[in-house]
Amino acid sequence: GQQLNQSPQSMFIQEGEDVSMNCTSSSIFNTWLWYKQDPGEGPVLLIALYKAGELTSNGRLTAQFGITRKDSFLNISASIPSDVGIYFCAGYYNTDKLIFGTGTRLQVFP
Amino acid sequence: DAGVIQSPRHEVTEMGQEVTLRCKPISGHDYLFWYRQTMMRGLELLIYFNNNVPIDDSGMPEDRFSAKMPNASFSTLKIQPSEPRDSAVYFCASSLAGQGNQPQHFGDGTRLSIL
Numbered sequence: 001g002q003q004l005n006q007s008p009q010s011m012f013i014q015e016g017e018d019v020s021m022n023c024t025s026s027s028i029f030n031t032w033l034w035y036k037q038d039p040g041e042g043p044v045l046l047i048a049l050y051k052a053g054e055l056t057s058n059g060r061l062t063a064q065f066g067i068t069r070k071d072s073f074l075n076i077s078a079s080i081p082s083d084v085g086i087y088f089c090a091g092y093y094n095t096d097k098l099i100f101g102t103g104t105r106l107q108v109f110p
Numbered sequence: 111d112a113g114v115i116q117s118p119r120h121e122v123t124e125m126g127q128e129v130t131l132r133c134k135p136i137s138g139h140d141y142l143f144w145y146r147q148t149m150m151r152g153l154e155l156l157i158y159f160n161n162n163v164p165i166d167d168s169g170m171p172e173d174r175f176s177a178k179m180p181n182a183s184f185s186t187l188k189i190q191p192s193e194p195r196d197s198a199v200y201f202c203a204s205s206l207a208g209q210g211n212q213p214q215h216f217g218d219g220t221r222l223s224i225l
Contacts, residue, residue, distance in 0.1 A: 031211040042114075042201050042216030043153075050211060088153070092211055096141065096165070100153045 006089050006101030013079055014109055021104040022073040023089030032065050032072040033090045033098070043088055047074070079108050112136070114217035116202050122223045128190040131220045134183055135204030143214060144177055144187050145201040153201070159185065160207070171196075192224045 006023045013019060023032070031050055035043035047058050049065035049072060056063055063074045072091070076083055089101040115134040123129060135142045143158040157167040162179045170177070174193070179185040189196055199221050203214040 033213050035216075040218070040221075042203075042218045045213045045215065048213050090214075096158065096160070097155055098143075098214055102152055 004089055004091065004099055004101040006104055008104060009102070010105040010107070012107045012109065015079060015081060017079050019076040019079055019083070019106060020073060021087060021089075022071060023091075023101045024071040025091065025093070025099075026070070027093050028069040029072075029091040029093045030069075031092045032063070034061075034063050034072070034074045035088045035090060037086045037088065037103075039085075046087075076106075079106075081108050081110060084108050114202055114204050114215055116200075116217035116220050118220060119218065120221045120223075122225065123192060124225050125193050126191045127224075128188065129192045129196075129222060129224075131187040131200050131202075131222070133185045133187070133202030133217060135185070135202070136215055137183065138206070139204035139215075140207040141205045141212070141214075142179060142185050143203040143205075144185070145203065145216075147199045147201060147219070156187070192222075194224045197222055197224050 004023050004025050033048050034046045036046050037043045047056050047063040052065055052069045053067050054065040060077045065072055086103045086105050088103050090098045117132045141160055144156040146154045156169045157177045158165055159179045175189055177187045199219045201216050201219045203216045205212040205214045
């Protein structure tokens with residue numbers, strides 16, 4: 001079935017650094033979503049993207065819908081300890097089913 | 111606004127017992143999804159409903175799993191009989207209707223342990 005390739009799998013960074021992660025697909029997607037999951041909780045929506053080329057920010061987070069519609073990236077600027085968690089990309093391509101990436105585990109050291 | 115509400119948050123039971131997980135979607139949402147999350151397999155879609163009607167249950171592992179949505183504000187996922195390999199975190203999510211583009215909003219999950 002359809003899969004999303006998300007990278008990197010994990011990141012260990014120092015507080016204050018910027019972070020970048022991305023998601024790629026072999027198919028064209030209509031919508032890209034980025035979620036964050038904290039331990040013991042459900043995924044929480046961070047940013048939703050609906051058009052190719054769209055660039056959207058949410059505080060220190062910025063995400064873009066790739067021009068080819070086959071990729072998306074998420075940037076976090078000036079990371080802080082509470083950014084720790086697992087970040088998932090997800091997207092719809094031609095059904096009501098949301099396809100998830102495998103996640104990027106972010107660890108921030110003070 | 112209240113988000114998706116799941117209960118119980120944790121369930122520990124012995125194999126062979128019946129397990130029932132509950133979900134209250136966000137009011138006004140037309141779609142409801144049940145997922146299972148494990149370290150090995152990540153997030154797996156089990157089944158989803160549109161306007162209380164099951165649309166796709168191809169992700170349900172086997173006949174021991176069943177799901178119902180008797181009304182727009184309540185859904186259950188039942189496992190009978192339960193087995194240790196069913197241990198996982200089960201999430202419910204809901205969304206508005208759309209052309210396959212509406213964000214899904216997740217509950218905090220039920221952590222299920224089958225001994």
